Structure formats: structure tokens, C-alpha cells
Amino acid sequence: MLFGIFSLMTAALFMDLDAVDVAFTEAAVGAGVTTVLMLSCLHLTGRWEHQPSHNPLLPLIVVTVTGAALIYGTLDAPSLGDPGAPVHQHVAPRYIQQGPAEVGMPNMVTAVLASYRGYDTFGETFVIFTAGIAVLMLLGIREGPESVPGHTTVGAQQIILRVVVKLLIPLILLYGLYVQFHGDFGAGGGFQAGVIFATAFVLYDLAFGEGDTQRVVPASWLPRLGALGVLVYGGVGLASLLAGKPFLDYSALANDPVAGQHLGVLIVELGVGITVFSIILAIFYALSGRRHGA
Amino acid sequence: MSLVLDLLSGLFLLLGGFLSITGGVGLIRLPDFFSRVHASGLNETLATPLLLIGLMLQMDWSLDLLKVLFIIALVLATSPTAAHAMAKAALHGGLRPRAADDTGRPEDDPSKA
């Protein structure tokens, strides 16, 4: 949980740098998902490390030297907000000046993420999907006796928790939808929304147990949903290709280029959200399903 | 009108801040886990809405007002639940509330001798 605190301080730092979307994602992923997943891992592996079998002095020296070299390297970097810095010279002014005209979206971060750098985001979505597949290949989701409906290993005495969770989950899902579709205008977008959706189901799992959760979202759906998200994203690119324009050029999607951009960004963010949600939930299922008698 | 709002806002903020600090002091000074749960849980469940209402009174009419209301509702619903769940987990884990003459640690519990 202290890692969650650290993550939150980082998010606050991002806010101070006026990077709201990043702060949002950092808060959601770092303080939320990572905490839960790390707890699952800790639970599986035990709470105390083995004593190191070799002298830790040499690694310490290596790390110190490397760290010092890195810090020395950053001394030469331009200071924050320096207008002469390379990162502000080449493409950024074009995005800033022509973004509103070409993409027509108030949130410039989403415009750059989904439209100007859409190919990179496609790669990111693919990375998330691959990570999920790797975890599923290594751990697998157990369909053990816990998945039998009605048998939960969480005590039936948790009435207060269950009632409150039942009240909260629809609201969390609604908030997730808001974040997903509001990404054009404020902070938000596919990644954050996917994490919020997954958090709602993780909360349900924590309160009601594996069995009931697997009734709601069966484990077999999750790899398929993950693939679906990536396919949606790639499909948009393919549609642009079929219309005669470059891959992932959204202006081909509608008569008016700006409307095409809006439509493209919407569908693409939806794909990202679906993939992120299903993969996070799959990893959570994989880790927590091994809890009982692995 | 704005005079009244500003004064009310200041009053709410003052109360909320005071309650928050009280909760923090209770967290540090009280002798036993269960009393700390009680102090911290109750205090922050009340301090948060008070502080946020004080904030709301300073804001203009906008969507942000509704968002602050949502935060208040969420904290009101989840904070007591979390405190309850923590106390329950501690009870399950063997921690016992401290009576006048024992230390509250499981190994010192006379009923488990």
C-alpha cells in the first residue's frame, strides 16, 4: 500500500507539470491495479525474502556507478519548459498549431495519442495484449471448484461490504463510461477507462469471491475480448487502407475529414479500452485463482 | 449573498480541518488498534464532506460542483465500510481489543492460554 502512496505522489507531480491525462493513468494504474496485483503476487510467494546467497556489495557498486552516470547525463539536458529544447522544435509546434484545425478536439493529448501518433498507440495496445497472453500462458486461469456457482470462499458474514459494493459497482462502471467518452474533452480516454472497468470487477471479486465473478465475466471471454480490442483498432486502420488512404488515416472514414477524425478516435479509444479491461481482469484472475491450493 | 457564502465556506473549512487534525492525533496517540480505527474512520468520514462542502461554497455553478458531490457521496459510502472491514479483518486475525489490564496482543490474551 505504501507503493500506492508513492504512485499517488508521482501522479500529483504529473499534475503539477500540467499533464493531467498522465496523472490520471498513473493514479488509476499505479495506485489501483498494481497494488492489487502486487498483493496477489505477495500472497503467492510469501512475505519475506530469502537471505541473499551472494555478497551484495558488488551489485551495489555497479548500481551506484550507473546511477551516477545517468544523473551526470541529465545535467546536460535542457531545463523544463525551455522553448529551445529539441522536443519543442520539430513536430510539437505543428501539433499544437494545426491540431485544432485538423483533428478538432479540445484535448490535445488525445489528439496526439490517437490520431497523430495512432500507430504508436496501436503498438501499445498490442503490447498490453501480448503481456496478457504471456501471463495466461504462464499461469493460466483455474476453473477449479471455486468456479462452481454458489460456493465462495469468502465468508457470508461480509454483509456490509457486499451491500456497499453492490451499490458502488454500477456507479464505477458509469464513471468508467464517462471517462472513456469524455477523453476528447478532458482527461480520460481508453487506457484509464479500461482500468476503471477492470477495477469495478476486481472489487466485485474481492467482495464476492472467484465463483460469482466468473459467472459474470467467464474467464474464457477475456482473451477473446482482448483480441477484439486490438482487432477493432487494426480494423479502423484497415478501413482507411480500403478507402485508399494510408493506414490509420482517419479522415478517410467520413465525408468531412474532421468528422472522420472524431469517429476514428472514438472507435480506436473503444478498442483500447476493451483490450485494457480484459487483459487486466485476465491477469487478476490468473493471479488470484492460484490462491487456493496451487 | 456572497458574504454569507464566504463566511460559511470558511466555517466549514475550519471545522473540517480541525476534525481532520483530531483524527490524525487520535491515530497517533490512541493506545490500541481498534480505538484507532474508530477515531480515524469516524473523523475522516465527517471531515471529508465538511471540507468538500466548504470547497463547494467557493466554486461557481458548473459541472465541477456535481463532481464534488459525487466525491462526497463516494467517501461517505466507502470510508465507514473500509473501517469496518479493517476492524473485522483484525478481529479475524486474532487481534483483541485492549481491556483495562491487558496489552491487546494475541500472545498475552489470557483466554487463549
Added chain:
Amino acid sequence: MSCAKARWSGASAVWASDHMLTAAILAVLLTMMMALARAVIGPTEYDRMLAANSFGTKTVLLIALGGHALGWHSHLDIALLYAMVNFVGSIAVMRFFEYSRPQDETGETERNA
């Protein structure tokens, strides 16, 4: 005469509520430090959990109040999100705690009636 008096007290009321906001933020920061102290000291793990949960709730307040004072955008979305995330984290810690106790492995399996 009464207009001058009203204007003066109006100005001082705005002054008061601005400073109240700063005072409230300072109070929240103080409480956060106290919660951190408890997280470091707390003899049992439950104390640390409680302190972390408390820290999270205060952070929600800090983001909401501080964001308003510093003029951030969309800070309320993040505050709302973190209130949620804090709750889920606390429940997760307790769930996993309960299952790590050896005596619970045999006795915890209950069936719904």
C-alpha cells in the same frame, strides 16, 4: 455608511475564506504526515493498513482542495478516481491478509446457505 461597512466585511470575508482554504490544505497535510508516522511506527500490520487508507482519503482531499487553489484542470476526476482506488486497495489488502493466516485456510471455506 452601511454600504462601506458591508464592502469592508465582504472583502475581509473573501480574505478569510482564501486563507481558510490554505489553512485547510495545511491541516490535511499535517494529518497526512501523522498517518505516515503511524504507518512507520504501527506495531501491527493492521495499523499500517489503517494508516495507508487514511493517507489515501486525505490525498483525495488534498487533490480536490489543492487543485482548486492552484487552478489545475480536471483535478476532480482524479480525486474521484483515487477515492475509488483507495477503497479497492484497502479491501484488497484485507482480503489477501485474511487468506495468508494459516489458521484460516482450514476454517474459512463457508458455503452460502
